[in-house]
Amino acid sequence: MSESAGAAGSVLVALRGVSFGYEEGPEVITGLDFEVREGRALALLGRNGSGKTTLMRLLSGGLRPHTGTLTVDGAPVTYDRKGLTRLRTTVQLVVQDPDDQLFAASVGQDVSFGPLNLGLPDAEVRSRVGEALAALDIAGLADRPTHLLSYGQRKRAAIAGAVAMRPRVLILDEPTAGLDPDGQERLLATLDGLRAGGTTVVMATHDVDLALRWSDDAALLTPDGVRTGPAAGTLARTDLLRRAGLRLPWGVAAAGLLRARGLLAESAPGPRTAEELAALAE
Template sequence: MGDGVPGSAPATPAPVAPALSAVGLEADHGGPPVLRQATIEVPAGSRMALLGANGSGKTTLLRCLSGALAPTAGTVCVAGQAMQTSRSGLRRRRRLVQLVLQDPDDQLFSADVTQDVSFGPMNLGLSEAEVQDRVAQALSLLGISHLADRPTHHLSYGERKRVATAGAVAMRPQVLLLDEPTAGLDPVGVHEMLDSLEQLLAGGTTVLLATHDVDLALAWADHAAVVLDGRVHQGPAPRLLADAELLRAARLHRPWPLELAARLGLSRHGPPEAAPRHLDDIVALLQGSRKL
């Protein structure tokens, strides 16, 4: 039995606010506008891929969402609460939202890995024991505990990427923004990075990942967003990445599972959300068509 009034309809659950959202963002770098009334919603607990051509404004959008760049207009909200651009407002936002840049050398500056990863937590005023615990957990999650005492300038590019990500993870943000986290990594490095993100997602972190890799976006993301002409188009990943007109305008190609399914005549029926995302999905569709 419920706790409501007898005979009354069940109470409707309150809608869950997006983990991160922005409305009407405008931004420039001293020239023509890069973002023009850009609006985006990142559902809580979701995997969202952010795509667009070079120079489309993906990184500018990420910087506005994180607080690294102040937009000339618009509002950014975390869990439904508007973020302020004051010093205290930015400090609060950095506790909730962390951005990892594409080039790890833009973020790594300490002598060794432990010092670098501990920098953010130390600035939160945590105890030494709490800082050590956060650093150890972040290094373990990224699979780089063995690098704890390594000088940062002795790391490979892939290792530096994972250390930069560990520094953000150690802040325990609600939302993690990643700018091209798999760029420059070999296939094993990509797999390891995605495995680490799965652990974060399982722990309740929302992840927004900017990428040029449409195949990765389709295979990994629940939701996708495309930056085009300073605005954001978003929706469920299979539906958005099947929009040939949008992809063509954004200088992106259709993900190979969708292209292959179309050429084999396997995508004529069913909603876009049921479209194949992986090789196994293609095989299942082929096997199903043979039985008909």
């Protein structure tokens, strides 16, 4: 089951009454209702084995629910070629390890794979590849062999391949994992650019501090379901965090301390970054 706080934005993709389990195993997800709303940055959080990867693959069509329905713009998805093509031009999933996604000889060839599979004219494919490479700030790597890329470059190339499909929803599994601080900041700036261009971004992460800083909404995967709501309020719920196997974000703890000492009004938002905390201290 799911508990939602009614975030703004129309529902782009939704799971309705969905259950799923792997062969010869128990159900991982049971009776789930879950929505991705347009224009909202959504963070998925939960302990290992909580079902984050399963949920992402259900949303992107990589897995088919045993019961229930996946919808796009309110219409049920069909799992034939036509239905899956429609879904994959709406939703793209980028997995955690870029080496599981990159396979072509060069970056440009890899990014062009999806648009070519849509049967688009060559000029349209070139346009999409160029736009995607520019959006990820790797235009200069178009001819670079993928095996010669750094880890951060491979992450960006994998995301560019998804962006070239011009999805309305981009789902990223631990996109900042393995990146140094500068690489994380550059990637987050890139995601901000994609959001400004109209892409709705969903990010699975273990990092509660990142989720508080980056997301509009947070979805916590707990043993008794998914709890979704505005990030600041949801990530301050110690009961939900405990059930999800997560700690309290430092920004929430800092806000509590500031309020207790009369340095922050009860109605004022707490700091989400170190810079915001420093500004409050001035």
